[in-house]
Amino acid sequence: MKLIIGNHNYSSWSMRPWLLMKQVGIEFDTVRIPLNTDETDALLDQWCPARQVPVLHDGPLVLWDSLAICEYIADKLPEAGLWPVPADDRARARAMCAEMHAGFRHVRRKMPMNCRRQVVGFEPDLDTRIEINRLVQLFEDALQGSGGPWLFKSFGVVDAMFAPIASRLHTYGVHVPADSTSWMTRILEHESVREWYALAAAETEVIEPAEVPDA
Ligand SMILES: N[C@@H](CCC(=O)N[C@@H](CS)C(=O)NCC(=O)O)C(=O)O
Numbered sequence: 429m430k431l432i433i434g435n436h437n438y439s440s441w442s443m444r445p446w447l448l449m450k451q452v453g454i455e456f457d458t459v460r461i462p463l464n465t466d467e468t469d470a471l472l473d474q475w476c477p478a479r480q481v482p483v484l485h486d487g488p489l490v491l492w493d494s495l496a497i498c499e500y501i502a503d504k505l506p507e508a509g510l511w512p513v514p515a516d517d518r519a520r521a522r523a524m525c526a527e528m529h530a531g532f533r534h535v536r537r538k539m540p541m542n543c544r545r546q547v548v549g550f551e552p553d554l555d556t557r558i559e560i561n562r563l564v565q566l567f568e569d570a571l572q573g574s575g576g577p578w579l580f581k582s583f584g585v586v587d588a589m590f591a592p593i594a595s596r597l598h599t600y601g602v603h604v605p606a607d608s609t610s611w612m613t614r615i616l617e618h619e620s621v622r623e624w625y626a627l628a629a630a631e632t633e634v635i636e637p638a639e640v641p642d643a
Pocket of ligand 1: 434438439440441442463464468479480481482492493494495
């Protein structure tokens with residue numbers, strides 16, 4: 429199995445399936461395509477049918493979407509329990525992943541993932557604040573419903589899908605309520621997230637549009 433990813437520092441979509449695959453202990457190789465370089469387009473053409481990362485290559489199967497890759501891993505390893513068992517919880521977890529996948533465009537644009545940075549004095553604008561409040565509502569509802577420690581009790585697709593949000597909230601110094609903070613801390617201290625951060629720290633590429641200046 430090969431997972432094609434972007435820069436560890438910036439590629440939030442890549443982090444999601446990578447983290448899930450690490451969590452379940454599946455063996456895979458990584459092909460890293462640094463984004464925004466002169467070689468990026470040629471490498472995307474070679475590996476990525478939609479010219480985006482992440483992409484999973486598993487034998488003849490080529491899967492070009494982060495959520496589809498997570499679903500595939502969950503299907504392949506049902507014993508890993510990557511979706512909650514009660515149907516209502518599973519439906520809620522799926523709705524959360526769908527909302528993450530399709531939404532939060534202000535958070536994505538104005539708070540780009542940047543594992544290496546700790547941005548000083550960041551003040552979200554109104555649109556971004558509204559989306560942060562929605563994220564907090566999702567976290568608090570899931571954690572209070574499940575009792576934690578992960579969003580739906582045990583680590584699953586939903587935690588992997590929201591891991592880059594924890595990274596962003598941390599980078600931009602956004603404070604969230606206690607339950608959300610505990611989940612954020614737990615995910616940022618997850619062994620595989622620390623490994624991802626170490627890989628990000630070792631990268632030298634800088635993507636200027638993703639570098640939000642300190643205030
Ligand atoms: N829907 C896609 C979105 C992936 C996506 O937007 N990837 C970005 C990087 S994080 C990308 O590949 N951009 C191509 C580029 O910057 O050239 C998924 O979830 O897999």
